[in-house]
Amino acid sequence: MEKKLATYICTGCGIGDALDIDQLAGVAQKECKVPVVKTHACLCSQEGVDLIKADMEAEGVNALMIAACSPRVMYDVFRFDGCIVDRVNLREQVVWCQKPGDEDTQMMAEDYVRMSTAKIKKMDLPEPYQPEEEISKDILIVGGGLAGLTAAKEVSKAGYKAVLVEKEKELGGFQKKVAKIATFPYKDLKDNDVAALIQEVTSDANVTVYTGAKVEKTAGGPGLFQVTISQNGTKAEHKVGAIVMAAGWKPYDPAQLDPKLGFGQSPDVITNVLFEEMAQGGGLKRPSDGKDVTNVAFLQCAGQRDPERLPYCSSTCCITSLKQALFIKQNNPDANVFIVFKEMRTPGQAEDLYRRAQEEGVIFIRCQDPEVKVMGSAVTVEALDELLGETVVLENLDLVVLATGMVPVTAFGEDYAVVRARMEQQEGEEKKEEEELEVPQDAILVSDILNLEYRQGPELPGLKHGFPDSHFICFPYETRRTGIYAAGCVRRPMGVAAALEDGAGAALKAIQCVEMVSQGKAVHPRAGDMSFPEFFMQRCTQCKRCTEECPFGAINEDEKGNPLPQPTRCRRCGVCMGACPERIISFKNYSVGMIGDMIKNMEVPEEDEEKPRILVLACENDAYPALDMAGLRRMNYNPWVRVIPMRCLGSMNLIFIADALSSGIDGVLLLGCKYGDDYQCHFVKGSELANIRLGKIKETLDRLVLESDRVRFETIAITDYDKLPQLLDDFAETLEEVGPNPYKDF
Template identity: 65%
Template sequence: MEKKIGAYICTGCGIGEALDIEALSKVATTEYKIPICRRHAMLCSAEGTALIRADMEAEGVNTAVIAACSPRVMADVFDFGCDKVVERVNLREQVVWAHPAGDEDTQMLAEDQLRMGIVKAREMVPPEPFQGENLSKRILVVGGGLAGLTAAKETASAGYEVVLVEKADALGGYLRNVYKLPPSSPPYESLETPDLDGPVKAVVEHPKIKVYTGATVRKISGAPCMFDAKIGANGSEVEERVGAVVLATGSVPYDPTRLEDLGYGKSADVITADQLEVMFKEGNVKRPSNGGPVDAVAFILCAGSRDPKHLPYCSAACCVESLKQAKYFKEANPETPVYIFYKDIRAHGTYELLYKQLQKDGVIFVRGTVTGVDDDGTGGLVVSAEDQLTGAPVVSESVGLVVLATGMVSTAALGKSFKAVTPKEGEDEPEVPEDTILASNLLNLDYRQGPEIPALKYGFPDSHFICFPYESRRTGIYPAGTVRAPMDYARAVEDATGAALKAIQCVEMSAQGKAVHPRAGDLSYPEFFMQRCTQCKRCTEECPFGAIDEDEKGNPLPNPTRCRRCGVCMGACPERIISFKNYSVGMVGNMIKNIEVPEEDEEKPRILVLACENDAYPALDMVGIHRLTYNPWVRVIPVRCLGSMNLIWIADALSKGIDGVLLLGCRYGDDYQCHFIKGSELANIRMTKIKETLDRLVLESDRVRLEQISIADYPQLPKILDEFADNLANLGPNPYKGF
């Protein structure tokens, strides 16, 4: 592409008053020989964008460097089509709003940011979207319970074909054994009879839904819009081409045999809530020990939940289920004594009204820790507890039945575990900490990272807990319902609808060659210069999303529609053979090399900040929006993910004479916030190699530092930046200045 660049400098929002615009313009026209450089008081206005469009039409400008506000805003305003290159230079939030107006250092900062923007624009090429073959927009739904039925129905209602796979002989899942449902309409006090036949019939008879019952998924290979699913049903195997997958296999009750301290297994009259539900469904509510009537009942909530010895988490629906079942007894006989022993009652939303109604009905609520379930000597049971409010012991009257509200365990957490990456004979151990992937026989993915989607805390296969619900670590696969997180019926319906919409978004965007998340709409994808590949496998092992396979010789085989465009593979590659048309190692390296570094005697150090675009860069914007200030020696380059950082950038910066490099990335850990899962963690691992680089350059290791921050940490950023600048001042100038 033959470039014709136009530079456009906005003078609005205080930029014109804070900077010498004439001097800034000369950076473009004199230093970089850009033929067209225009200024406007409000580039984001209709008049301002018309100015740029006029140059594109009349002057042949195909590359626009827009020095104005943050690239995080006005993206739609400055969209001039896929065939144009647009580079945004952040003069507002990160220059004039965060530094003193009219100051020499502020001016130098603005000029450096413009230099880097021009260099990047020169090297960028409009991305060409990846186009696969035999693309499918059908959605595979695995699981035919409430979430699966909902996902299938909502997807088909939106006009998309669905393949539904259910392992049982009939659809319905857990709902097939449910007697009644909690109230969902005013006055939220009466239980409701479930209508399972209606939803099942709507799915089975829908012309766009193909249903397999008594079936399992034997293998899924491929990538979004190109998944091939082998389904075993009725002794035969069929193959379906699908575009995305909704995993809705639900959960199972926690194993009650581990709750001997609550009497399970010791007394036949200690049962689980699920067993009680079946009794009511079948109309056979009797004491298992002798077949006698249940004259009194006690419920024990959090039986094995919120307990580090069992399930550390709250299972969300147990409280409401116990309230519902207590209502069963009160509806059958208002005089039946009903006890509920609980740690906390979590009856959120309108369920609070059901809770209050049961108080009126005479249910006895005891908040305390259960200390024992014992035989009272007459064939009945008594529950002992320590009242949390008074500290006094509490003992129930003799009851015929004790019901344990056991928690729920995701079906993704079942089965044996194994290591995701096993080095072959003669290979070194991989540097990346190994995931534990759960082999639960749900999807049987043909991925080198393992057959199931990785799980987060407690075995639930959720993704980014703030920004990306439904999205797993395998692009195009969306967990929904209680396989994803503990939840009640109403939330499961909402959850399945959300997952269906995400699956639809996935197939639509993947068919256009666009990234799905979090860089939604990105048309770029990694390209490999295979002539220099050494088959080191770093890219395949470090990719967080399984987007790169290997052939029999160990060469990388990219799956572009699995790719989330984070650039982790680019940062991992020691030969630097991986690049994007608008993001590459060389491109960022040249941006670094075009920062003007003052001589040592000018006493103006320079700090390079590589800021993750997901949290760190927005946090820097927030600093400016709140008019906080920080050291003007900082030069910021946004990166797609800190995991895309290649160590050569550190060497480029320090050999250029830049005094220090600060890496700002997302937080990571069990409750990770990194938008690309392992990006900042990988950067931290690579930091161990930076010392080798610094030793080779005979420089102090304190010149490079990594900080984990979230966008909410913006008030601390000025202190972080200023303290780093102070530390560099104590170290003294980089000895490579001037070379």
């Protein structure tokens, strides 16, 4: 579109006191050739907004530079439909973190105006992606357990249609094997009401149910998923908009437990899962001889929180043992019940269940390393009581119940992983004769849940414990496949109350997804973003960098290696833009050329002025707000820095560094999120990819005959604002030691 640019400078919040506003306006009007430049004492007020709207109507202004506060605030006030808007952060990142009235502070503000002008000239209004085929708003739910049933019910209640697929012949998941449940308000045991939930879902006209079925193929993306479901030799096709994966869990294999816990040495040593089956079967009897149970010991964390077995806590085992102990007490108040625990964990309000067990006479023994001893038919537990400081011996036990943990079906345990690897090895060796390979009957191989037709793999990427990968802090339901939401125990270990909440939460996220996609908007984390990557295919070299580096599987490829973008899968992070060596990928409001022009429009003082320049490429999710927070606290830092926010540091293209250094800028500092197993990057891999790319910058520096100290990468969390001033000052000192960029004045 033909642009008419206007600049509006706010003088409030101390901006007018710290800067020469007339000089700043002159830079915009004379140097940057902005035809309309106005100032206002409080631009975010109704009067200020009306000023802008009047110019839009009378002057035809359609591209706005708002030089005021951070773009992270007042975004609803400075939203003008049909207009290009760029925000210049004069408040938090200029006047609140620099000396008022200082020459360097003025130069910083003027540079940001120049950079914004260069950016706006390259920007276009995003046009929402609208596929040619009709978008579906139906929701597929994989898994008919507690979380899956709840998701289906909530989807229907919200007025949407659901397709529920369960691999077993009956709905209910593990919950249908449970006699009593412990849930809010945790005052007493409740009857299992999963049958009522199943009836509610199966009788709902908005829910199509498949049992004894599996998802054979999932193609497409959000709004456009094409799903093939196989059931009893028949196939059904459904078009859905989003997917809730509530595939459930399996109990940890007790055969893998430490032998000192006694499993397999006596039929009277059972797991918490076997206890549930016995309780539902009509009562508790000693497995060895069928006699009544009067002496029972529960051993917590069986195989859990053990680096060699199940390294995490399954969250619900303590509550389950409390429930089972109370079940015994209700059936036989005179029974002796012991719970041997490392730490008693009752998340939420479940501590009331712990108090109830104490009131009923359950005895608690804190011990980190109990041992089960089996001698003939006698079963004994020895435990060093940490509170008493002496060893307690529990003799003549009728039952020892081991609290084994939850393993998501996406993980299928390390033993299954070994089986899978050996199977693949055999296939690779044309199935040479080897020892017979036994695959557990309940083993769920990685390609048996969603069967995605993504070049990046048929299933969801997982964490090191097998749970679907997501940003647990900021986006708990989202997985690394856009439009697919994990819920229930496949997402993390949880109990009944949490599973009900999880099913409802994932259903709401799926509904949000289909609604946003239907409007051409991103769902998360850049919610509402209507831009999407565009590919100039004439220059594509089929290097596959974009398809391999996209963290979300948003780009497939054809047999020749050409990228096949799937825009509804895209999260608008720009990682593909940063990956492309030919720079053929861009967004209408975010591109390599745009950022390159911003860098080139920074004014670099001559060497004899002794005013170095530092380009800071800052992740907009953590580092940029951390800089804002430093400003809010009036923390001063080096005035040589010029900050350009990145959608994700993974969108950083190496040409930015080459452009900066060849323009005479003295140093480049990259501020990204923490990466690794406990990553904080909103786009999972972006920060890590930026660091990997930076490892290849030596060639560029060598070519420019520059020192490697001129470029640095640092990880910054949003809470690290207090460290930023020192970090920036230290980098500036390093550059002073290295000396001026020899490309100055060229």
